[in-house]
Amino acid sequence: MSGPDEPQWELLPDRPEDFFGLEGEYDVLDLKRKYNSFIRKFKPEKFPEEFQKIRAAYESLNDALRYGEPLPSSQNLQFDWSGESEQPDTELRAEFSGSPDTEPAHAPLNEASGRTQKTSLPERLKTESIQSLYEELQQQASKSPFDYYALAVFSDLLPETKGNFAGWILEGLKVHQEESGLFELLKQYFSQEIPLKQLASLLLKTSRIVNSDRFYYLTEKGWDRLIRHAPFKVFRKTLTNCEANLRDHRVDNLLVFYLHILKPGIWKASQKWIDQIFSEIDAHYEELPYWLEREYYLLDLLRQYRQQRETFLQESAIRATIDRAIRNYSLLPESEADLSFLECQLLLVSYEDDLLTEFPKLDKELLNLRILWELIADDVYERVEVYVEFGESEHRESQIQKLADQLFHENYGKRFQNITEIASTSYVLLFLSSVISIFYLIYRMFSSFWMSLLYIVLIALANFLFFVLAALASNWLRDRYYRAGWRFEIMRFFQTCWLPLDEVADELEALNGTMKDDVEYEELDEIANLMRLDPGLFIYITAQRLLHASH
Structure with a gap:
C-alpha cells in the first residue's frame, strides 16, 4: 500500500492503547484527538481496510472509557480450557470453518474412535462430526465457558440450530456471570446486523440475564441499530421492558447511554419521549462526566432545531440542504455523515450570493442554528483537516x-x-x-x-x-x-x-x-x-x- 507512514498495525486488535500512543492518565477526549489524527491520514475512501481497523480499535477503547469498563484486550476472549488443550480459540475457529456436510461420519465416542474424554475438541473435530459433538456437549450436565462457546459456534454451523449463537452465549453467562470472554463475544455479536425482530427479542433476553449497569455497555450497538431502522414504538417498548428488568445500575452509565442514543433519537422519537429523557438527564446533570457536557449542549441545540424545523425550512432549497446535512450528521455512521456534510458545503459554496440573500439578518432562531452549525462543523473539521498553511502572521x-x-x-x-x-x-x-x-x-x-x-x-x-x-x-x-x-x-x-x-x-x-x-x-x-x-x-x-x- 502506498500512502501515509505506516502505524504499528501489529498492535491491533490486542493493544489499542499502544497503537494510539496513549499512556498514563487519559480520557475520551484524548482518545478522540489521537483517533482524528489517524483518520486524517487514512481516509475511508482511500484506505478502507486501514480505516476499518482504526475505527474498530477506537470504538472498543472509546466504549470502555465511556462506561468505565476494563480496557479491551485479547485476554478477554481467552477461556478456561479445563486442561483440555493449550491451543488458542483461533485454532478452534479454523476447525469450525468447514461445512457440517464435509465433516467425517459420526463415530461412537468410546468404541470406534477409541478416544478418551481428555482429547481436545479441535483434535476430535478431525474425525467426528459437528452434530455428534454438539449433542454430546448439549447433554453434558456441567459446562465450562469454553463449552458454551463451542455450542454457540456449532449451532451456527448446523442448519437446524442456525442462528442460536447468542442464545448459547447467554446461557453461558447465566451460569458464568463474570466470564469476560463470553461477555465480549456477546458484545461483538450485537455489533452485527441482526434482524430487527430477533434483535428486540435478544435485547429483552439479555436484560434478564445481564441485569446490572453493564447492560448498556454490552448492548449499545444493538440499540443503535434498533432506533435507526425499527419503528420508534418498537424501540420504546423494547427499552421500557428491558429497563424494567435492570437492577443496581449506576446513574452515570444511564446518562452515557441516553446521551448516546439521543443523537438519532431526536429525529426518530416522539417529542414526549425526548422531553422525558432530557428531564432525566437534567435531574442528574451534576453527575454528568465533564467530557459529555459539549455533547449535551449539541443535543439540546438539535432538540431546539427540531422544534423550529418546519418554520426554518420554508420550501427553500438552501435551507433544505442545511437541514439534510444536520439530519445526516445525526443519523448516519460517522464517515458517511462527514462525507454528506462535505457534499453539503459544495452546494452551499455554489449558492454564493443567494446564500447571503437567504439569511439577511440574525434572529434568535438563526442564532441557535449558527451555534449548532459551528459545533457540527468543528467536529467534522477535526476529522477531515489536513495541514492548512494560512501563511505567515x-x-x-x-x-x-x-x-x-x-x-x-x-x-x-x-x-x-x-x-x-x-x-x-x-x-x-x-x-x-x-x-x-x-x-x-x-x-x-x-x-x-x-x-x-x-x-x-x-x-x-x-x-x-x-x-x-x-x-x-x-x-x-x-x-x-x-x-x-x-x-x-x-x-x-x-x-x-x-x-x-x-x-x-x-x-x-x-x-x-x-x-x-x-x-x-x-x-x-x-x-x-x-x-x-x-x-x-x-x-x-x-x-x-x-x-x-x-x-
Whole structure:
C-alpha cells in the first residue's frame, strides 16, 4: 500500500492503547484527538481496510472509557480450557470453518474412535462430526465457558440450530456471570446486523440475564441499530421492558447511554419521549462526566432545531440542504455523515450570493442554528483537516489590512466615510450654535428668568433628539451598506483566505481608530460586529474552510 507512514498495525486488535500512543492518565477526549489524527491520514475512501481497523480499535477503547469498563484486550476472549488443550480459540475457529456436510461420519465416542474424554475438541473435530459433538456437549450436565462457546459456534454451523449463537452465549453467562470472554463475544455479536425482530427479542433476553449497569455497555450497538431502522414504538417498548428488568445500575452509565442514543433519537422519537429523557438527564446533570457536557449542549441545540424545523425550512432549497446535512450528521455512521456534510458545503459554496440573500439578518432562531452549525462543523473539521498553511502572521495581517482598506476607502466605504464626515460637521455646527444660544439666553436670564430657562431646556432636548436620530440614521445607513456591498466584498475575500470568521473580525476591530495616510479608520468595529451576526456569511465561510481543509 502506498500512502501515509505506516502505524504499528501489529498492535491491533490486542493493544489499542499502544497503537494510539496513549499512556498514563487519559480520557475520551484524548482518545478522540489521537483517533482524528489517524483518520486524517487514512481516509475511508482511500484506505478502507486501514480505516476499518482504526475505527474498530477506537470504538472498543472509546466504549470502555465511556462506561468505565476494563480496557479491551485479547485476554478477554481467552477461556478456561479445563486442561483440555493449550491451543488458542483461533485454532478452534479454523476447525469450525468447514461445512457440517464435509465433516467425517459420526463415530461412537468410546468404541470406534477409541478416544478418551481428555482429547481436545479441535483434535476430535478431525474425525467426528459437528452434530455428534454438539449433542454430546448439549447433554453434558456441567459446562465450562469454553463449552458454551463451542455450542454457540456449532449451532451456527448446523442448519437446524442456525442462528442460536447468542442464545448459547447467554446461557453461558447465566451460569458464568463474570466470564469476560463470553461477555465480549456477546458484545461483538450485537455489533452485527441482526434482524430487527430477533434483535428486540435478544435485547429483552439479555436484560434478564445481564441485569446490572453493564447492560448498556454490552448492548449499545444493538440499540443503535434498533432506533435507526425499527419503528420508534418498537424501540420504546423494547427499552421500557428491558429497563424494567435492570437492577443496581449506576446513574452515570444511564446518562452515557441516553446521551448516546439521543443523537438519532431526536429525529426518530416522539417529542414526549425526548422531553422525558432530557428531564432525566437534567435531574442528574451534576453527575454528568465533564467530557459529555459539549455533547449535551449539541443535543439540546438539535432538540431546539427540531422544534423550529418546519418554520426554518420554508420550501427553500438552501435551507433544505442545511437541514439534510444536520439530519445526516445525526443519523448516519460517522464517515458517511462527514462525507454528506462535505457534499453539503459544495452546494452551499455554489449558492454564493443567494446564500447571503437567504439569511439577511440574525434572529434568535438563526442564532441557535449558527451555534449548532459551528459545533457540527468543528467536529467534522477535526476529522477531515489536513495541514492548512494560512501563511505567515505578517502575510495574514497584510491581507486583513487590504480588506480594511477595501471596506473603508472603496465603493460603499468611501460613500459612508463622506456621509459620516458631513454628519460630523453638522454635529459640530449644531453644538456651536447651541452653545451660543445658551450663552445668549443666560445673558437675557436676568430680565426673563423662566422664559430663558425654558428656551435652554428646549435647546438641550432638541440637541439630544438630534443626536439620537443621527445615531439611528447612522446605524440604518451602516446596515444598509453592509447588506448592499460590504458583506459581498467580505465574501470574496474569504474565497482566497480560509481564516475563521471570528479571527478576521477581531483583526478588523483591532484596526478601528488606527491611522493610515492621515486617515483614521472608523466603523471597522461595527462592521466586525455585523460580520459576527451574519448567519449567511458564517455558513459560506465555514463551507470554504471545510472544503479547503479536506481538498
